[in-house]
Amino acid sequence: MSNEEGHPVLNPSGATQAIEPPEGATAVGTGKGGVGKSTVAAHLAGESAAAGHRTLLICVTGQDDDDLGIKRYGCGVQPQGVTALDGEGLYRAIHDRVPLQPIREVRPNLDVLPGGPRVADIANVLMLRLMQEGPGVVLSLARSLAPIAPLYDRIIFDSAPEQDALEQLVLAAARTLIVPTRSDESSIKGMERISKNFKVVKQQVNPYLQMAGAFLYGSNPSATLMHSSVREDIRTTLGEGTPILETIVGYREVPARNARKKGLLFGEYAELLPNTASAYDVKAGRAKAEDVVPDTIIPLSKEMRSLTTEIFEHHRRVA
Numbered sequence: 001m002s003n004e005e006g007h008p009v010l011n012p013s014g015a016t017q018a019i020e021p022p023e024g025a026t027a028v029g030t031g032k033g034g035v036g037k038s039t040v041a042a043h044l045a046g047e048s049a050a051a052g053h054r055t056l057l058i059c060v061t062g063q064d065d066d067d068l069g070i071k072r073y074g075c076g077v078q079p080q081g082v083t084a085l086d087g088e089g090l091y092r093a094i095h096d097r098v099p100l101q102p103i104r105e106v107r108p109n110l111d112v113l114p115g116g117p118r119v120a121d122i123a124n125v126l127m128l129r130l131m132q133e134g135p136g137v138v139l140s141l142a143r144s145l146a147p148i149a150p151l152y153d154r155i156i157f158d159s160a161p162e163q164d165a166l167e168q169l170v171l172a173a174a175r176t177l178i179v180p181t182r183s184d185e186s187s188i189k190g191m192e193r194i195s196k197n198f199k200v201v202k203q204q205v206n207p208y209l210q211m212a213g214a215f216l217y218g219s220n221p222s223a224t225l226m227h228s229s230v231r232e233d234i235r236t237t238l239g240e241g242t243p244i245l246e247t248i249v250g251y252r253e254v255p256a257r258n259a260r261k262k263g264l265l266f267g268e269y270a271e272l273l274p275n276t277a278s279a280y281d282v283k284a285g286r287a288k289a290e291d292v293v294p295d296t297i298i299p300l301s302k303e304m305r306s307l308t309t310e311i312f313e314h315h316r317r318v319a
């Protein structure tokens, strides 16, 4: 069966039979906003691609943070004749029930489906279909991913907080879930939501889904007493057996903000340090604030590299 443009239509019946997710498909998710999901997802994808693995980043998020400079700096090759920006690519694939068409080579080995405002409409499509087709609609992303998944060694999903339908859509397509959290109460509470969605999806449509672990993000690396207490909170919320990662990426607002504004990953931004502009250049109108590369990008990029390495090593052990 095909749609008007001749693309094959994927399982229009909405049946709930399981689709085995690709081996290296990892979702970054928690039910709370602003804890570092998009930053970590972009860095996992970037590090994976830089290590030579064919990688796909899928951002099921209503906000496009553009950590990779796709929109601002035109990185990557758009699919022919259509745009994948602003969540359009994701929306079209789900709405038309066709394979995903990512933006290719955003970095060497890295293809991306960016998030954006159009992703919010996916929830409406799912809601309408749910009434006619039943719970199998949650597999819509998994179905659109399946035809292109063999092209990739790793697939990383970024996810939207506080939206059960979109969280479940991602979990239905992923093999593992990795959960970032900040130390505050509401971030810990946010894990309850992803935990609930994890159980529902695993039970109903994706028995392959595994909890790969959780980690504390954006914290003072020397606050070790507090880290122990947060680890206890994580285990209480996600279950005693939840693996908890060691690496703590510090809270370093200026380099994190600047790197995102530049559309660069932390390691890429750190490479600009030797030729940084000065505060004087900014005052004189010759440079922008984000052109002044702070020294703190060095520890930030090192910590992020440790985190992504730990996550991938941990995944190898889980696998």
Ligand SMILES: Nc1ncnc2c1ncn2[C@@H]1O[C@H](COP(=O)(O)OP(=O)(O)OP(=O)(O)O)[C@@H](O)[C@H]1O
Residues within 6 Å of the ligand: 032, 033, 034, 035, 036, 037, 038, 039, 040, 061, 063, 065, 159, 160, 161, 218, 249, 250, 251, 252, 253, 254, 256, 257, 260, 300
């Ligand atoms: N290590 C860090 N230190 C300080 N700020 C950071 C750090 N990493 C990321 N940030 C900033 O924190 C903010 C939230 O990060 P991010 O967008 O990754 O979170 P999120 O969980 O994806 O948020 P949302 O739920 O809104 O999608 C961003 O402004 C980001 O630039």
Ligand SMILES: [Mg+2]
Residues within 6 Å of the ligand: 037, 038, 039, 061, 065, 158, 159
């Ligand atoms: Mg985000």
